[in-house]
Amino acid sequence: MVTCTGPVNIAVIKYWGKRDEDLILPINSSLSVTLHQDQLKTTTTIACSRNFQQDRIWLNGKEEDISNPRLQSCLQEIRRFARKRRNTGGSTSDVSSVSHKVHICSVNNFPTAAGLASSASGYACLVYTLSQLFGVESEQLSAVARQGSGSACRSLYGGFVQWKLGERSDGKDSLAEQVGSESHWPELRVLVLVVSAEQKSVGSTSGMHTSVGTSQLLKYRADVVVPSRMEEMIRVIRQRDFPAFGELTMKDSNQFHAICLDTYPPIFYLNNISHRIISLVHRYNQYYGETRVAYTFDAGPNAVIYTLEDHLPEFVQVVRHFFPPEVNGAEFVKGLPVCSTELSEDLKRNINMEPTPKGIHYIISTKAGPGPCVVKDPNHHLLGADGLPKKSAISD
């Protein structure tokens, strides 16, 4: 039995559109920041035993259908790797385990309402835990996670991670690769602004499928715009150039949502609160005459903010001022502590926006973090000795 944790990642160059739906091969490369697992993580325990009758999976305390094709892809691929290693004598672990059935138990420490795609951390953690269980070591692990959920491949590494689209039709070169470790840019900080969604949005799988089929602009984005943006993004991350990093991040988020609008029928992930957050960020940067804060939005209305630690307290106070919260203090800002500060009247006057009470539910304050980790303490296993979820795994 092995337990591991896996991180969430937030793209700054967005993945949108597949060239192969089965292998989950993208039409463009993408790049993300892996978030710290102290704030946001998936924990997965996997046990295998000759006594298990079938593969089973429990997600957040509820048993789910193991026959899900993406889940099956990951299981099959890892078992294939494990058998290959066993046959070549390269495995260091119990070589018989690969033929046993597995029980998988996985929980997220963040609510679905946070609007953070749990499929990335979920599949990354699943694949990493399976690899530990079966003693598989491979640079191809991210290709396995990719077949669970595209962006999951990026969650196999910490820090700054690119997913190269690759050229091969079998997807073997469509892999994640670290661009900078989690300690590369220690001043970089991340805020997740959790917005109230009025209605359920179109899921990203069907959304990107429709975009590929209908958006004329998407092809140009993938073929022409993204390749040069990837190069620039890697350069500005290496240089820790926040203004350039922030501006490119915002532009790429906006272009992704533009593609959604150019889709037919159009897809809207941003709502009026998202628009106001965008407006607030631009007015804040405008006031200082430089990009101090950047937003990015995925397939939902929640904003993820990148900034540097020096500017964090003031910007959090700006958010608190223009989106007066329902709850205060630590209830509003969860995660890494943020010093309190006062806003100048001049700043408030220059931003010149009507406050939107309760527009933002709460903030999660975090930073870049490492890739998946093995949890040594057996007390943290989510499965009991009987191979069934512990009670604590249901309410965690």
Place this chain on the structure above:
Amino acid sequence: MVTCTGPVNIAVIKYWGKRDEDLILPINSSLSVTLHQDQLKTTTTIACSRNFQQDRIWLNGKEEDISNPRLQSCLQEIRRFARKRRNTGGSTSDVSSVSHKVHICSVNNFPTAAGLASSASGYACLVYTLSQLFGVESEQLSAVARQGSGSACRSLYGGFVQWKLGERSDGKDSLAEQVGSESHWPELRVLVLVVSAEQKSVGSTSGMHTSVGTSQLLKYRADVVVPSRMEEMIRVIRQRDFPAFGELTMKDSNQFHAICLDTYPPIFYLNNISHRIISLVHRYNQYYGETRVAYTFDAGPNAVIYTLEDHLPEFVQVVRHFFPPEVNGAEFVKGLPVCSTELSEDLKRNINMEPTPKGIHYIISTKAGPGPCVVKDPNHHLLGADGLPKKSAISD
């Protein structure tokens, strides 16, 4: 003294972006439907007299600065044409008038709150009235109106009008041209859904300037997407193929708003109500398995709906059902009468949307109409014998 009226037009292939800011030359061709002046019009009276000391202009009852550069462009261009005709002996009217100062009085019969760009009908009517006053007849008139406001050139013709971008740097071939007259497609009907705007949007002049400077997708739209869409749009209008016309109209509206989002900082013209109207139209069409209704949005949240007269009563009732109005009957639906009808429970159930009370203020019901017209009845002059606005011109 001459009085004329001029129409509003609503683009179905959008104009967004100039290649020459002074001459107002666009980066792509565009195409619009001229709306009927029984519902929406600008009325302009222009007098000239040796006794006037200077050119003066009154807009909606208020004197405005005549030195506005775009106004000056139009006045100078028309006077240049008039002098040319006088010198070549081609003018049929009083040839001395061209050296006199003019008094211009102009009113719109629609409130600014309707969100219909009044600059198109305003400049088209101004240029047409000046041409009547000075006896100028020219195919270049639309090039003069274009220098007041780009889309004004399309309001010089009735029915279906394209504005060809042209190739010359002096703009002489950047002209409007009729594709089909106002009687070409009598079943086509138009609804303006007036939505409450929460905040003032970015003006279209500065918006398109920023788009040209920052949107990577705009160049591709202008160079690659629009040329083929123009051809297709002209073809489907000639064939009166509503499903194809409607789908292309919606796609081009969405792409224009996608470009606004790809602009940096991004521009949002659509609000949550606009999103809901878009959603309602797609669900309505989905129910019937064909495109019966199409939306288009300009630089604001108001929707303009194209449909055929057979489907008009039901769709108006659908709007009334899902956007329960504050006022009823003729207060809610202004303009051309719309028969009342009942909705089937099946339709309502299938559309499956939460109603949004008061989301739409009112509807203007209209259709395609003719280009600018001369008003013969001197009682309709907006200027009195003294060359100053009549009292009625202020409150019209």
